[in-house]
Amino acid sequence: MSDHTDEKPKHLRSTEWFGKTDKMGFIYRSWMKNQGHPIHMFDGRPVIGICNTWSELTPCNAHLRDFAEAVKRGVYEAGGFPVEFPITSLGETLMKPTAMLFRNLASMDAEESIRANPIDGVVLLTGCDKTTPSTVMGAASVDLPTIVVPGGPMLNGKYRGQNIGSGTHVWKFSDDVRTGQMTPKDYIFAESCMSRSNGHCMTMGTASTMACMVESLGLTLPGAAAIPAVDARKKLLAHMSGMRIVEMVKEDLKISKILTRKAFENSIRVNAAVGGSTNFIIHLLAIAGRMGVELELDDFDKLGSRIPLLVNLMPSGKYLMEDFFYAGGLPVVLNEMQEYLHKDVMTVNGKTMGENIAEADCNCYNRDVIYPIDQPILKEAGIAVIKGNLSEDGAVIKPSAATPALMKHRGRAVVFETIEDYHARVDDPDLDIDETCVMVLKNVGPVGYPGMPEVGNMGLPKKILAKGVTDMVRISDGRMSGTAYGTVILHVSPESAIGGTLAFVQNGDMIELDVANRSLHLDIPKEELAHRRRNWAAPQPPTDRGYVRLYVNHVMQASKGADLDFLVGKSGSEVARDSH
Known part of the structure; x- marks a missing residue:
């Protein structure tokens, strides 16, 4: 962290509110004073927004009120004026149909809350899966100094x-x-x-993956990702982040100076090394889209698929995030990966990633948790992008969580048209299926089942499990939890609900998967495929009102991050006109 200085920045957004001497300045200051703020809080010091995703309906984030108080102490100590504000909280554990449906809504909430208020810098308090990308997406669209405080995993x-x-x-x-x-x-x-205990999933699921993502992007103080939620060092991190955001405002260290193409490339490689979730792809693509950084689905294969797996955590391994922290956490991984990283990228503490690595304690305290780069768990473990006539724009698979023997497979399709169809028939003793078949689930993509739920890792039929079989090839246009495992093909794009080839798969069709050659092929004649396409009718939209209607009409496909098309590209932090 750079040395603290009492020097005030030359211009602050907040002075457009609190620096006025007219009627409007009276209004802005007077109403804030009803909370007991003294006049010197309005003397031109940086106003720091604390964007809190706390909610009792989001168990992973239920402790973030305490973290907000720690951040406030740090902001006050550094000479800033902290103001906490809530936004839509997204809990994957409870929300129906899926928290992913509301990721873009929460990002809009964050974006407009930041832009509309007298905020000079922002601290994002995150935890459960979608709260991290949604807040980062919103902050990226405004482009103010921004720092993330991840809520931390459970014990x-x-x-x-x-x-x-x-x-x-x-x-x-x-x-x-x-x-x-x-x-x-x-x-x-x-x-x-x-x-x-308090905290989010302690596996290397999507929440932990998102924490590693923001640290690898340079949006957190070093070592933030793995600290358990109930460890006192997490509150210390929150306090220090509060101090640091004040300095970032004075340095004008905006999020756009951190979220560069090089930073995204680093994050892709780190995600491969830690065995991160497939959901990482959709969220990083969306964040890049907000920043205007060119990033494509194929980049995840080109940059990450050949990276060695270093972290031995569930679901790809046997340990958990608490063990990862005690072993040294992400700084150890970054140190091992130096040859793969852009070390000149800027991070929120005002230093480059290379400088942070050089200054950190990068000793590994358990080599069964974090492996050395020259002796990895797997030599090539990053998420693979596969294409073919069944996924023209791409689909993804996580090799580190899959069964090696199934990575090249040809099998007969057993098709479920909807998730309801799957639940109704999967355990039917008369279902015509064996372990060599390929389970296919349709209409669970961004449009088909609005929000793209985590149902791609379909449970195997009971009669298959009874044989002792624990994995089969499964294909869908949906997602799966980062905590899940199996030979699961996800994010098939274009999805079935808009007429992607997946829509035309029928029971008995032969499907060929070849991960090594990045191929996913529906083995039917072109004429037959054309015939099925001509006779296909799109499913009816789920609703004609509200946010869901807006989402269905504007959501992009998984291969583009499933953001809303009108949100791509940052729009800046322009101050709105006074209304009085």
Whole structure:
């Protein structure tokens, strides 16, 4: 962190509110004074917005009120004026149909709240999956000095002498109950064992992936990603972030100076090394789109698919985020990866990534958690982008969480037209399916099931599980939780609901997957495919009102980040005209 200075910036946005001596200045200051703020808070010091995604309906973020107070202490200490404000909170654990439907809405909430108010710099308090990308997307569109404070993972789950991971063990335990290997009573008991402290998923699911994403982008203070939510050092991080954002305002260190193409390339490579979620792709594409940085789906394959896997965390490994922190956290990974990174990129502490690596404690304290670069867990582990006549614009798979023997596979399609169709038939004893088949789920993409839910990792039929089979090739235009695992093809684009080839797959069709050659092929004659296309009718939209209608009419495909088309490109922080 750079040395603190009492020097005030030459111009602040907030002076357009609090620096006025006319009627409007009276109004702005007077109403703020009803909270007990003294007059010297309006003397030209930086006003810091604390964007809080706290909500009791978002369990992962339920502790963020405490973090906001820690941030405020840091802001006051550095000579700033902190003001906390709420935005839409997105909890993947409770929201229906999926929190992803509302990511873009929350980003608009963040963007307009920041732009419309007397804010010179912003601290983003994040946690559950979508709260991180939504707030970063909103802040990117305004382009003020911005720093992120990730809420942190829960403590390791503990169940009868073993570590259990949020999400990852949910899928396992659910299958165990279905096959009689676990009693319903034990299943209920495990719920409390899994979620035993404040914080988000402690696996390398999407929430942890997002925390690693913002640190690798340079948007957090070094070492922020892995600190558990209940560790006192997390509040220390919040306090120091509050101090630092005041300095960032004085230095005019805007988010656009940090979120460069090089920073995005670094983040893609780091995500591969930590075994991050496939959801990372959709969120990073959306953030890049807001910044006006050119980033394409193919870049994730070109830049990340050959990166070695260094972090041994569920669902790709056996440890959890608490172990990752004790082993040294992301600074150790960055140090190991130096040859792959752009070390000259700027970060929020005013230093380059290379300088941060040089100054950090990069010693690894558990080599079974973080492997050295020359002895990785897997030599090539990044997310692979696959294309073919079944995914013209691309689909993705996470090799580190897949079964190697299924990475090249030819099988008969068993098709579920909707998620409701899947639930109705998957455990039917008469379902014509065996372990060599390919399970296909349609109409769960951005438009088809608005928001693109995490249902792509379809549970296997009970009669398949009874054989001891734990994985099959599964294909959909939806997403899967970052805590999930399996040979799952996701984000098929274009999606079935808008007439992508996935819409025309029928039971019995042969599908060929070849991950090494990046191929996904529906093996039917072109004439037959054309015939099916001519006879296809698009499904009816789910609603004709409100935000969902706006979303369906304007959402882009997964290959472009599933943002709303009219939100692409930052629009700046221009101050609106006075209305009185």
